[in-house]
Amino acid sequence: MDPLTATAHGQAVALGIAGAADGPLSEQLPSGAEFPAAVERLASLGVDAQAVVPLEVGGFNGLAAVAAAAQLSLPVLDADLSGRALPWLDQFSPAYSGVSMLPAVLVDAHGRTMVVGGATHAAAVPDTTAEAGSAADGRYLEEIVRAVVRATGGWVVVSFSVGTLSEVADVVVPHVLLRASRWGRVLAAAQxxxxxxxxxxxxxxxxxxxxxxxxxxxxxxxxxxxxxxxxxxxxxxxxxxxxxxxxxxxxxxxxxxxxxxxxxxxxxxxxxxxxxxxxxxxxxxxxxxxxxxxxxxxxxxxxxxxxxxxxxxxxxxxx
Missing domain, CATH: 2.40.390.10 (CV3147-like)
Known part of the structure; x- marks a missing residue:
């Protein structure tokens, strides 16, 4: 789905794995149930997921979100939240676009689920502008995820809403999946x-x-x-x-x-x-x-x- 022309009802949910993918992920493989579990838990929080967007196109997460979208029978946006591989969640586009990453759902390799909620009143965030609030939420989620990863074996699935499909063009980095796919074909064929x-x-x-x-x-x-x-x-x-x-x-x-x-x-x-x-x-x-x-x-x-x-x-x- 092209994020610049998406007009469907419902929301786009970001999906990806945070943590050390190269070592722990190869030793403790996902079962395949983690992504649907994360989206189902978001649904219980009022998120009507109608499309999937990868956290990042770089590395494992570009493919993981596409596979998750297929599992969920949802379209995947030709976009991500980073335009490349990035190490910290507070570098991702919602953190400077005025869109909160909270509430977020974390699911580990054992199926254990954690909901990271947002602030319930303005006093919790001294500067309540949308941009400052989303940046603070991004930093908070990054710290929580780092702590959870240390306790759960090196990685955890992360999911949160990035807004309605009619608004998502202002948040995501567009057209990165098809670009990466074209580049992959060029590299595979290069002699x-x-x-x-x-x-x-x-x-x-x-x-x-x-x-x-x-x-x-x-x-x-x-x-x-x-x-x-x-x-x-x-x-x-x-x-x-x-x-x-x-x-x-x-x-x-x-x-x-x-x-x-x-x-x-x-x-x-x-x-x-x-x-x-x-x-x-x-x-x-x-x-x-x-x-x-x-x-x-x-x-x-x-x-x-x-x-x-x-x-x-x-x-x-x-x-």
Whole structure:
């Protein structure tokens, strides 16, 4: 369903998994019942779910929400709340769009359900503007989810309403699922770097550089959140800053691209994308950048998802 033209009655519900997907999720698989359980519990709170929107298109959650929509026999919006992968719920679009993430429903791998309610009176939130209230609710939900994840084995399903379908265009990041699907097909078919170039040209993206990984500093090694690696070849030297996601690329010391642009690191032989934890010394890689998908509140989005939101001390640079 196109979020910019959706007019049906009812609400869109965000669905996704919060927590450490790569380790705990592979060891403690979802049963498949968690998403329907979350939506059913929202229904008991008065939410009339008529469409599903992924929390984020990046990583596991893009596919998880599509599968959940199929389970629930609901359409899925061609949208998400982040335009990429993001680590914190208070970075998602409702937190700066005046839409509360509360009440939210959390369901763990054992089927245990928790409802996180919203404030019941204005005094609970000193600044009661819609934007301030949604930001405060986002921060609160993020803290609650982090605590619950630690107690439930590493991940939890999160669900909440993002408003009526007639209003959802002002909240979501549109047209990211079909974009990701097209990009996936290009990568699956690519046999050479030249095979990627037509798509990059059409999307306004570019190859930032390629070569072998010559040095790595992992996130958390010295207590810092941010790590980096360098890519060396016969051309310029690239430095890529990373946490769970790739955040910035400098070329010969000059900043070339930063989040919220989509920065991808591809295996130079297979052209399959690599996660930050998969970067290895001496591996041959290609570093690319794609312009971000943008919501209507562009400036707020860049502020919430730009370098400063990850603790990096430089301005956002988009391709």
């Amino acid at each position: 050479s770097l030249s095979g990627l170039q037509p798509y990059l040209d059409a999307e306004g993206g570019r190859v930032l550089g390629d070569g072998h990984v010559s040095a790595i500093h992992r996130p958390g090694v010295d207590g810092g959140r941010t790590g980096w690696f360098t890519v060396s070849a016969s051309g310029p030297l690239l430095r890529v800053d990373m946490q769970n996601e790739f955040l910035a690329v400098a070329i010969d010391g000059s900043m070339a691209c930063t989040t919220p642009a989509v920065i991808g690191v591809l295996d130079a032989r297979t052209f399959l994308p690599l996660r930050a934890d998969q970067i290895r010394l001496a591996a041959d890689v290609v570093v690319i950048a794609l312009p971000p998908s943008l919501p209507r509140r562009r400036d707020a989005y860049v502020e919430r998802t730009g370098p400063a939101s990850f603790g990096l001390d430089f301005e956002a640079v988009l391709p």
